[in-house]
């Protein structure tokens with residue numbers, strides 16, 4: 001079975017019982033917690049900030065994967081690092097100086113990631129791939145959970161996979177390729193076959209009665225779709 005990571009998005013969790021919810025998905029086999037930060041400015045929704053990250057940090061021992069959908073980006077980065085984030089990803093359009101923001105995340109002790117909206121060109125990777133630990137391809141427009149997967153994302157994932165592999169051949173550096181939006185047990189196989197190795201799923205996991213069965217079904221679908 002390929003080494004894939006499943007990252008449930010807390011956006012679809014029951015916020016009245018958030019501690020229990022993150023503990024439950026980790027017990028069900030989640031590899032990371034995906035933490036969606038929305039500011040009602042860069043995206044038309046408002047979610048949670050560093051206080052909530054800090055609150056769930058002691059509850060689980062898996063990495064916290066912070067997805068910043070905020071503008072400006074830089075001011076909030078050290079606060080999330082202090083709150084226990086492990087990965088911090090941001091949208092390049094939301095930062096005035098992409099290289100500086102990547103450096104800031106790294107200097108704060110976290111792994112930097114770059115996020116691509118459905119219409120954001122991959123050219124942002126031309127001068128940044130050697131600096132990041134993660135590339136996140138959005139398969140919905142950011143702002144809401146429960147949206148439908150945009151199939152064109154598969155082409156983008158294939159292209160990023162080629163870039164990451166070419167870069168790895170030259171430098172030996174491993175970069176995670178994550179996909180976010182509308183990921184479910186019935187399409188995760190095709191997404192993995194396109195080259196993604198890290199999968200965000202909000203409504204598909206937190207909307208299910210049995211978290212473990214859902215995560216197991218996702219892993220099985222990936223194994224079936226990527227078997228040589």
Ligand code: DX5
Nearest residue numbers: 142143145146181182202203
């Ligand atoms: C969308 C968020 C996603 C979202 C995923 O802006 O970045 O992480 O919560 O939710 P689902 O899996 O329901 O599409």
Ligand code: ZN
Nearest residue numbers: 036067180200
């Ligand atoms: Zn997200």
